[in-house]
Amino acid sequence: MKRATRKKIVQAAGFFLLRACLHLVLAVLLLFLYDIGRKGGGAISWEFLTQAPRKGMTAGGIFPAIVGTFLVTLTTAVLAVPLGMSAAIYLNEYARQTRLTRVIRLAIRNLSGVPSIVYGLFGVILFVNTMRFGTSVLSAGLTLGLMTLPWTITASEEALKTVPNSYREGALALGATKWQSIRTNVLPYAVPGMLTGTVLGLARAAGETAPILFTGVAFFLPYLPKSPGDQFMALPYHLYIMATQHHQIQQVRPLAYGTALVLIALVLGMNMTAVVIRFRLRKKRR
């Protein structure tokens, strides 16, 4: 009886600790969001979202940065999504599990841990200089694409692994080719997970500064990029300038907070999209 009581107390204490940890994390996150919302909310207006910066960035909006971030993220997606998903399909479904594939997997895992500034410098060498794409939307997008690729591959492979083998075997046993079984009986169930992982990767890319720093982002541009070869403004870099590099830092602080709020809303929005995609596709299946 006494022992049973003690076990119960230990269990209750354990639950309490775990719950406290969760609440602590949530509290920090909410505090952070609240602070940015409170200080940045005032800056948000239709003008802020649709106008270019004016008067040395002390007035006006952040429209070019929003457009720039959108275009770069789109370029990133065009590279990382098809390539990442295809690589994952090959690795998980076709490749024999040899030492080579193990080394490849290890390399991919390691690449996802490489600091983003290293990708930035690599992008300068490869895309800007060697391939002569210049500092541009294209170079920056491809650099971010390379950075996102390991995440996309890993997330996609994990998603493929969750599809039971019996779906594959069941299809094969009915006379499906390997590709038919993958296309009709594996991918439909893996795609929600693949997309979720991919969008999370893209959201991370959209918020990155270091990889675009030398590959295409501009301090200030009076025009929007008209081709993939043009430079662009981007939200994270704009925020960096407003927060640390501007000569009238006190004056532009509300604008910096506003930019942060927009960037966070964008990333949160992308993450929510991932959740919605997942939910929709899941529901369709049931």
Add this chain to the structure above:
Amino acid sequence: MSDKPTSAKIETRDLDFYYGTARALKKVSIACPTNRVTAIIGPSGCGKSTFIRTLNRMNDVVPGTRLEGRILLDGQDIHDPDVDVVELRRRVGMVFQRPNPFPKSIFDNMAYGLRINGARNRRELEETIERSLRGAALWDEVKDRLDANAFALSGGQQQRLCIARALAVEPEVILFDEPCSAIDPVATARIEDLIQTLKSRYTVVIVTHNMQQAARVSDFTAFMMLGELVEFGATEKVFTNPGSRLTEDYITGRFG
């Protein structure tokens, strides 16, 4: 039970099978006669599932395996370079140990094999699906809810759906890999009845660890142990007058 020998539909000759270096089958030669039910029995790990999965080359997809010897379907070696493994699997259907309906509607489950083989005509699909569901004694239970998800069916119904799904592509041989090990006794009885009716049109091979089941449904029985074929013959003879001491010990429940 009909134990008159007919010509072999599918047979193995000196079949060896290896997982890496472990030898799972040793010189197994079994001839499964046309339109008969052949049961493979034996204790766990005796190689019976491995054996049945070689018959439609399902083990091809398992890495690190190796096969020696011959498997003949209508006299043709299924490993011949000009045999298309996809067509082989259409001709030699398989029902797995656990019911494995796809997470689709009953209709789409049934249509799956037909669609991957190119069928598009809705009316033809519906006809084949009805015929196959009737063949698997499931039609009356699902005819009003073909659009329902297959996961909504009971375990036994799911397994009959998998049988019907296999029938839909009009195979010649149907392999059952312990089809009743994951379902209840009543559902098991229905599937055993079904297997009995199937043999008029198909050649059936069934792996089971349940000896009563083998005795009830099969015309021929192969008893395997440790990868070797111990005895093969008419079910009645194997069960009433086994030729081997090992078989007798096994079927009388002294081990296994």
